[in-house]
Amino acid sequence: MRLSRYFLPVLKEDPKEAQIVSHRLMLRAGMIKQQTAGIYSWLPLGFKVLRRIEQIVHEEQARAGHIPMLMPTLQPADLWRESGRYDDYGEEMLRVKDRHKRDLLYGPTNEEMITDIFRSHVNSYKDLPLTLYHIQWKFRDEIRPRFGVMRGREFLMKDGYNFDLTKEAALHAYNRHLVSYLRSYERMGLQAIPMRADGGPIGGDYTHEFLVLAETGESEVFYDSQITDLTFGDRAIDYDNVDECQAVLEEFTSRYARTDETHDEAIYAQVPEERRRSARGIEVGQIFYFGTKYSEPMGATVVGPDGQRVPVHMGSHGIGVSRLLGAIIEANHDERGIIWPEGVTPFHVGIVNLKQGDNSTDAACEAIYAELQAQGLDPLYDDRDERAGAKFAGMDLIGLPWRITVGPRGLASNKIELTNRRSGQSEEMSPKDAIARLAEIYRPILQA
Amino acid sequence: MRLSRYFLPVLKEDPKEAQIVSHRLMLRAGMIKQQTAGIYSWLPLGFKVLRRIEQIVHEEQARAGHIPMLMPTLQPADLWRESGRYDDYGEEMLRVKDRHKRDLLYGPTNEEMITDIFRSHVNSYKDLPLTLYHIQWKFRDEIRPRFGVMRGREFLMKDGYNFDLTKEAALHAYNRHLVSYLRSYERMGLQAIPMRADGGPIGGDYTHEFLVLAETGESEVFYDSQITDLTFGDRAIDYDNVDECQAVLEEFTSRYARTDETHDEAIYAQVPEERRRSARGIEVGQIFYFGTKYSEPMGATVVGPDGQRVPVHMGSHGIGVSRLLGAIIEANHDERGIIWPEGVTPFHVGIVNLKQGDNSTDAACEAIYAELQAQGLDPLYDDRDERAGAKFAGMDLIGLPWRITVGPRGLASNKIELTNRRSGQSEEMSPKDAIARLAEIYRPILQA
Known part of the structure; x- marks a missing residue:
């Protein structure tokens, strides 16, 4: 993309309404615009990162064998009356009446609807195991939306639902989700630690939250410092292998790591004192096993091998897609702006032309721009007639991991500057050489 | 994808509620499920086609230089009060009150919001031309939703908005959209004819609708039969070239083609009688130039070259993404089911194993499945233990353009059967040879 043709409305001043760094930087970098409390437009740069995150989630869900679909944003209230959550959910649920005075709601989550789809179409244990997911906009009418996309009202979430014949099979699905989430977050450049959590309105007491450590996190967390040494890395895993998935769960959850909701001082005291840590964390995902909580009242049953109908065992598994942008920035920035991890950066590299209008500098930039694209990379070329300082500050603010600087002095000896953000x-x-270096750096990301 | 692990709930019986063939086939092929009147879940097969169509739209918009972003589904009512459309829009607008009793609405279109984004961030004519678009769910509270996704209430639409300094520049943007839409529809295997139409609630008298001819179309259309001979094909076009784009507009709109809203018997009578046609059409898109209709009341101005502030010239341009699935099926089916055009098919080819459980047949199917994937193709392998007749009927119903049939008799002489749907x-x-043939057929589609 040529910056002269892009829409990147960066702000010079710090916006007053932003209390935390990610919100401030997203506004300053022209990524989002608030339309009303907790509801945002995603300007082109923000939308690009959102799509990269979505893409990683889709790829990792496919790898785990989970099947994408899409449920609507609006749901009929009757489904929620069946599960009993219509009245329970309280004011966070946005209720709507259509022109015929029928009750709808803007889905805050989808357990009821997916259970309805399942019971309409699946009859036999032979069609199990089944995990369906979607990435869709949801709404929670927070009383005090704040922190930009971190606690917005309209937000994008991946939520997946497993259907299994037995508790054991459902726990394998739980483990598959844990593994796929670890991989997903690492590809986004994040360390997200699974911590024992509370079921809340989704239900179930078998649940882990994934937390990114950051000073601005809304949750207090307590953990054994050994846990931050763990990485999933690029190990191969067979998602159908129960033992392999179980081993990952044990590796990543056997050390103490809990949010304040489930924190237990007595157990925590058994962690050697020098390894005890308390910090703040941002929740970026949660997995649940809740058994037959929805399948039983809603009649989602299958005929088992013995010919008897049984309610299916279910779980649900969420990743906060739009909030991840905030979390990634909270964990990756400096005083000059955002520093995108290479896995999610909106553009792979910025090109700064130090002397726009100079024929040979322009030609060199054009050649580099074209060759980067030929290598499958997505460069942003700052081709505006601006001072070098303004171009550098802009690139630093929007946080591309790499910058190529092209000027007549360097070109005289066939040199450019490659800068790591x-x-x-x-x-x-x-x-x-710079193009070859970047192609090499991004190869694992483009091939993932 | 292996069918044994997919979620493809085909129906044996014709669903009673479906009045038109696309609705019936989408339900039977397990593509959608109605959740309440006019609101659908997209089951995995339907979602895949939806994504293919979205992808074509994104690619063709990028080619035209238009910039993707994303606006939220819910909008503050105040924006619509500024343009005067809040009261005008009537009962089709879904109005919502949040917990603080603030008025929101589920966007049926986005002229107001994009104008607000523009006026907040753009000040100078130097930042023009600019075309922003998004693909987002919208809602129109139809009094009698019907025909499945063809006239749903929650629907997916691509809507783009151009901002230009002059009427001439805005008309070039109009032409760019016309060209990019012609290309988009052709890639989807559709002939969509631009016809003079009516501005309706969007406004402006410079507008064309794109119509697909089909018996079940909601509009009556009148046209010169020469128009159906036109195809855009794979001609190269420079979207910045005003004359090139204008020539395409003239080529595709100079012959008589109008919907009943703008039909003029006197002009129609000038078409030679043997070329006059009347038929029914499905609207799959519309482009508008409406000048300063929104920029003036909402104060979307730029400083021009002479230092004076002027309101920008705008247009809006929509493609009905979710409704396109219905339109494509209306135009591509037979008594056995759907026939997907290769550009949008959910899977590129189906593999039918005639003797599941037979070692060598299974192995041959697995090898073909793996090699097709290695070629970048997306096969659906029917690996269920079912009769051949049921497998064939299922493949015909879901409409994959190609089928590979593998059985022990053919394999004895290293033969399979390749069938065109x-x-x-x-x-x-x-x-x-079959794999090479399919790779060749899909090469232009995979490289597009």
């Missing part, structure tokens, strides 16, 4: 370090090299 | 014709060949 995080370290700030620059290296002179030929355009060809 | 549309023609019904089969050819015996080696698995290797």
Whole structure:
């Protein structure tokens, strides 16, 4: 993309309404615009990151064998009356009446609807196991929306639902989700720690939240410091293998890690004192096993191998897609702006032309721009007639991981500068070498 | 995908509620499920086609230089009070009150919101031309929703908005949209004819609707038969070239083609009698130029080259993404089921194993399945233990354009059968030749 043709309305001033750094930087970098309390437009740069995150989630769900679909944003109230949650949910549920005075609601989650789909179409245990998921906009009418997309009212979430014949099979689905979530977050450049949590309005007492440590987190968390040494990495895993998935669960959840909701001082005291940590965390996902909580009242049963109808065992599994942008920025920024992890960056590299209008500098930039695209990379070329300082500040603010700086002085000896956003370090090299280096850096990401 | 692990709940009986063939086939093929009047879940097969259509739209919008973003589904009522449409829109607008009694609405379209974004961020003519678009769920509270996704209440639409300094520049944006829409529909296997139409609640008298001819269309249309001979094909076009785009507009709109709203018997009478046609059409898109209708009341102005503030010239341009599934099926089916055009088919090819459980047949199917995937194709392998007749009927119903049939008799001489869904014709060949043939057929689609 050429910046002269893009829509990237960066702000020079810090917006007053933003209390936390991710909200401030998303507004300043022209990623979002608030339309009313807790409801945002995603401007082009923000939308690009949102799509990258969605794409990672889709890819990792496919790898785990989970099947994508899409449920609508509006739901009939009757489904929620069946489960008993219509009255329970309280004021966070946005209730709507249509022109015929029928009760609808803007879905805050989808246990009822997916259970309805299941009971309409599945009859036999032979069609199990089954895990369906979607990525869809949801609404929770927070009394005090704040922190930008971190606690918005209209938000994008991936939610998946497993249907299994037995508790054991459902717990394997739980483990599959844990593994796929670990992989997903790592691809986004995040360490998200699974912690024992509380079931809340979804239900069930078998649940883990995934938390990213950050000073601005809304939850207080307590953990054994050994847990932050764990990484999933690029290990191969067979998602059908019960033992392999169980081993990952044990590896990542056997050390103490709990949110304040489930924190237990007595157990925590058994962690060696030098490894006890308390910190703040941002919740970016949660997995649940809740057995037959919905299948029983809603009649989601299958005929088992013995010919008897039994309610299916279910769980639900969510990733906060739109809130992840905030969490990633909270964990990746400095005083100059955002520092995107390479897995989610909106553009792979920025090109800064130091002398726009100079024929040979322009030509060099164009050649680099074209060759990066030919390599499958997505560059942002700052082709505006602006001072170098303004171009650098803009690139630092929007946080692309790499920058190529092209000026007439360097070009005289066939050199450009390749700069890493995080370290700030620059290296002179030929355009060809810089392109090869970037292709190499992004190869695992493009092939993932 | 292996069918044994997919969720494809096909129906044996014709659903009673479906009045038109696309609705009936989408229900029978397990593509959608109605959740309440005019609100549907997209089951996995339906969701896949929806994504293919979205992808084509995104690719063609990018080619035209239009910039993707995303506006929320819910909008504050105040924006619509500014334009005067809040009261005008009537009962089709779904109005919502949040917990603080603030008025929201579920957006039926986005002229107001995009104008608000523009006026907040753009100040100078130097930032023009600009075209922003999104693909987002919208809601129109139809009094009598019917025909499945063809006239649903919650529907997915691509809507784009151009901002230009002058009427001439805005008309070039109009032409760019016309060209990109012609390309988009052709990639979906559709002939969509631009016809002079009426501005309706969007406004403006410079507007064309794109119509797909089909017996079940809701509009009566009148046209010169020469128009159905036109195809855009794979001609290269420079979207920045005003003359090139204008020439396409003239080529595709100079012959008589109007909906009943703008039909003029006197002009129609000038078409040679043997070329006059009247038929029914399904509207799958519409483009508008409406000048300063929104920019003036909402204060979306820029400083022009002469230092004076002027309201920008705008247009809006929509493609009915979810309704396109219905339109494509209306135009592509037979008595046995759907016949997907190759550009949008959910899976590229089906594999039918005639003797599931037979070691060598299973192995041959697995090898073909793996090799098709290695070629970048997306096959659906019917690996269920079912009769051949049931497998064939299922494949015909869901409408994949190609089928590979694998049985022990053919394999004895290294032969499988490759069958074209549309023609019904089969050819015996080696698995290797069949894979090469399919890779060749889909190459232009995968590279688009």
